[in-house]
Amino acid sequence: MLLEIRNLHAGIEGKAILKGLNLQINKGEVHAIMGPNGSGKSTLAKVLAGHPSYEVLDGEVIYNGKNLLELEPDERAREGIFLAFQYPVEVPGVSNSQFLRLAYNEKMKHLGQEELDPLEFNDYLKEKAKVVEMDKSFFNRSVNVGFSGGEKKRNEILQMAVLDPTLAVLDETDSGLDIDALRIVAEGVNKLCSADNAIILVTHYQRLLNYIEPDFVHVLAGGKIVKEGGKELALELEEKGYDWVKAAGN
Amino acid sequence: MTLQKVVKETNYSQAFRVRLAREKTGWLREMREKAFKFFTENGFPLAQSEEWKYTNVASLAKENFVLAELSETAVSEARSENLEIENDSMTAVPETSTFIFEESRASVLIFTNGVFDKAASRLGDLSSATILCFSEAAKDEKYAEVFKAKLGSLVDSEKNGFTALNTAFIGEGAFIFLPKNARIEAPIQLLFTTEEGKTSCPRVLIIAESFSEATFIETYVRSEESKYLTNSVIEISIADEAKIKHYRVQRESHNAFHVSTTAAEVHRGSVYDTMAINLGARLSRHDIKLKFNSEGGEAFVDGLYLLGGEQHHDTHSVIAHDVPNCTSHQTYKGILNDKSRGVFNGKVFVAVGASGTDGYQSNKNLLLSNEARVDTKPQLEIFNDDVKCSHGATVGQLEEEELFYLLSRGLNDSLARNLLTYGFAEEIVNKIGVESIKKQLDEAVLNRLNANLGA
Numbered sequence: 001m002l003l004e005i006r007n008l009h010a011g012i013e014g015k016a017i018l019k020g021l022n023l024q025i026n027k028g029e030v031h032a033i034m035g036p037n038g039s040g041k042s043t044l045a046k047v048l049a050g051h052p053s054y055e056v057l058d059g060e061v062i063y064n065g066k067n068l069l070e071l072e073p074d075e076r077a078r079e080g081i082f083l084a085f086q087y088p089v090e091v092p093g094v095s096n097s098q099f100l101r102l103a104y105n106e107k108m109k110h111l112g113q114e115e116l117d118p119l120e121f122n123d124y125l126k127e128k129a130k131v132v133e134m135d136k137s138f139f140n141r142s143v144n145v146g147f148s149g150g151e152k153k154r155n156e157i158l159q160m161a162v163l164d165p166t167l168a169v170l171d172e173t174d175s176g177l178d179i180d181a182l183r184i185v186a187e188g189v190n191k192l193c194s195a196d197n198a199i200i201l202v203t204h205y206q207r208l209l210n211y212i213e214p215d216f217v218h219v220l221a222g223g224k225i226v227k228e229g230g231k232e233l234a235l236e237l238e239e240k241g242y243d244w245v246k247a248a249g250n
Numbered sequence: 251m252t253l254q255k256v257v258k259e260t261n262y263s264q265a266f267r268v269r270l271a272r273e274k275t276g277w278l279r280e281m282r283e284k285a286f287k288f289f290t291e292n293g294f295p296l297a298q299s300e301e302w303k304y305t306n307v308a309s310l311a312k313e314n315f316v317l318a319e320l321s322e323t324a325v326s327e328a329r330s331e332n333l334e335i336e337n338d339s340m341t342a343v344p345e346t347s348t349f350i351f352e353e354s355r356a357s358v359l360i361f362t363n364g365v366f367d368k369a370a371s372r373l374g375d376l377s378s379a380t381i382l383c384f385s386e387a388a389k390d391e392k393y394a395e396v397f398k399a400k401l402g403s404l405v406d407s408e409k410n411g412f413t414a415l416n417t418a419f420i421g422e423g424a425f426i427f428l429p430k431n432a433r434i435e436a437p438i439q440l441l442f443t444t445e446e447g448k449t450s451c452p453r454v455l456i457i458a459e460s461f462s463e464a465t466f467i468e469t470y471v472r473s474e475e476s477k478y479l480t481n482s483v484i485e486i487s488i489a490d491e492a493k494i495k496h497y498r499v500q501r502e503s504h505n506a507f508h509v510s511t512t513a514a515e516v517h518r519g520s521v522y523d524t525m526a527i528n529l530g531a532r533l534s535r536h537d538i539k540l541k542f543n544s545e546g547g548e549a550f551v552d553g554l555y556l557l558g559g560e561q562h563h564d565t566h567s568v569i570a571h572d573v574p575n576c577t578s579h580q581t582y583k584g585i586l587n588d589k590s591r592g593v594f595n596g597k598v599f600v601a602v603g604a605s606g607t608d609g610y611q612s613n614k615n616l617l618l619s620n621e622a623r624v625d626t627k628p629q630l631e632i633f634n635d636d637v638k639c640s641h642g643a644t645v646g647q648l649e650e651e652e653l654f655y656l657l658s659r660g661l662n663d664s665l666a667r668n669l670l671t672y673g674f675a676e677e678i679v680n681k682i683g684v685e686s687i688k689k690q691l692d693e694a695v696l697n698r699l700n701a702n703l704g705a
Binding site: 049050051052053072073074076077078082083085088089090091092093094099102103106107110142159163 | 669
């Protein structure tokens with residue numbers, strides 16, 4: 001098993017948000033986490049990535065046989081966890097390619113593999129950029145600065161392509177995208193799916209799931225998973241809204 | 251009660267008598283006499299004065315720096331008279347040549363101890379400009395008049411002790427005249443060095459006629475850790491539709507004192523794009539005075555101070571919108587480590603008649619140590635309703651969200667912090683259009699951060 005979450009309780013600023021969440025994920029699987037606003041979807045994503053503002057109150061997270069909660073955020077990343085941010089952060093003055101090469105080489109170092117010099121990395125980056133149809137003019141621009149919402153999300157998926165994670169958590173990657181951008185991002189993610197990795201799609205709407213087909217759908221409400229099923233569950237939610245599952249969570 | 255003078259006048263008085271003895275009459279003599287009178291009466295600015303509240307020059311007064319200019323002028327004058335100035339002269343300047351930017355190999359003016367050394371300068375790429383020593387400009391049939399009219403017209407030598415001292419000791423400065431429509435491709439480097447134990451008072455007057463275009467790189471360097479005072483004044487007059495870029499790189503010795511004034515007047519439709527990078531000196535102060543003289547002028551006044559140890563840097567800028575429809579954008583950033591101290595004071599005045607003014611001013615500071623400190627005071631004084639003006643200042647640490655973003659990509663904590671700090675500085679450095687300066691500053695920023703980004 002790649003990831004096992006047992007009875008996870010977590011929150012922010014003393015307020016509990018996740019209240020006993022259980023989840024099991026194997027390699028090769030795509031899981032969708034759906035739920036109404038405030039149900040704890042983003043909290044789950046941030047806790048998995050190790051955001052310092054979030055506090056784990058109880059429970060366990062085992063990733064690749066290791067206690068994930070003991071690892072620093074950067075260690076988690078080098079171990080293959082990737083969070084695509086709901087609101088990607090702008091990093092002025094640092095170029096995309098510089099940033100990505102540093103991140104890539106840190107991971108290579110960790111894995112005991114060869115690092116790439118700027119020229120080699122540039123070739124590698126060009127190849128990866130095709131995944132999200134990203135123009136190379138973005139390489140020399142500051143990370144996310146002046147990018148449109150859609151460009152920022154594509155940039156997240158480009159980073160995912162470069163870092164080749166084992167477990168990718170996509171936090172509302174579909175929000176704010178027009179239909180063309182959504183298609184590009186979703187196709188990019190599909191290209192990156194393999195038998196060696198797993199993806200968690202955190203989303204409010206079913207729309208993204210038309211493009212990326214999940215193996216499992218989990219509905220989060222009140223900090224717990226209240227309903228689980230296959231991809232047809234997403235369609236049902238789209239039709240009925242979240243009220244009927246919210247009731248189940250209470 | 252008499253105010254305590256923070257300078258020993260005698261040292262300078264002696265030098266001044268020698269200076270006057272060599273110049274019997276003339277407008278320049280009158281100008282320097284007035285300036286020196288102010289200096290003897292007022293000395294260097296006191297910390298009690300509002301403009302110098304955060305920058306105490308008392309430590310400077312304790313030093314017994316000797317005016318470098320006197321002994322050197324004679325040498326330089328003799329040189330410029332006897333030597334046929336060859337363009338692209340290969341005169342060896344071993345000490346300073348390593349500081350010449352690649353793009354300026356044939357367009358560099360060398361100033362040693364404040365004296366413009368035309369013979370050592372390399373002017374091969376500057377044939378479309380006129381470059382004269384002050385002694386030549388004062389006698390020149392064509393330029394004497396404009397030289398007299400403009401020298402000292404943009405600064406007030408009876409208000410600030412440092413400017414007064416500079417004016418009192420005006421020696422062989424550089425007069426740079428860009429004729430109408432002249433377009434100079436090579437960046438013109440002004441390279442200043444001052445020797446241990448000396449006070450230098452370099453002076454430059456730049457006159458850009460209408461539609462002319464040029465880039466200047468004003469560079470202060472000293473490789474050793476020597477102690478001295480550089481006290482420079484640069485005046486720039488930019489006529490209609492001219493476009494002047496002016497980079498200023500201050501990398502003085504870490505024991506040095508550096509005081510400098512940049513004063514510019516901007517005329518109709520002209521653009522003054524300036525950036526000051528402050529890296530060196532134990533104590534440094536940079537005054538910027540910018541004045542819009544007619545409509546449609548545009549100015550970018552950017553800067554960076556990167557301080558560590560016990561360095562102190564102070565930028566004071568005054569941008570005066572006296573006429574309508576001018577634009578000034580000012581972005582200043584500071585990175586302060588250890589026990590360093592930064593001061594930013596930026597005034598933007600918008601006069602009664604200056605409608606359509608577009609003014610923007612920002613000063614952001616990054617404190618990397620608990621003992622570093624910055625005092626920032628952006629000021630807008632607007633006497634007109636029809637304007638678009640904004641300003642702001644921040645002092646803080648690295649953004650937690652930015653840091654987490656980098657960590658979440660696998661960068662370790664120190665690498666992530668260094669990269670963010672580097673990025674903070676790069677936002678300014680990246681605006682530099684001259685590749686070799688940009689590269690050098692990139693390296694300087696990395697060195698200062700002690701960061702190997704594997705670049």
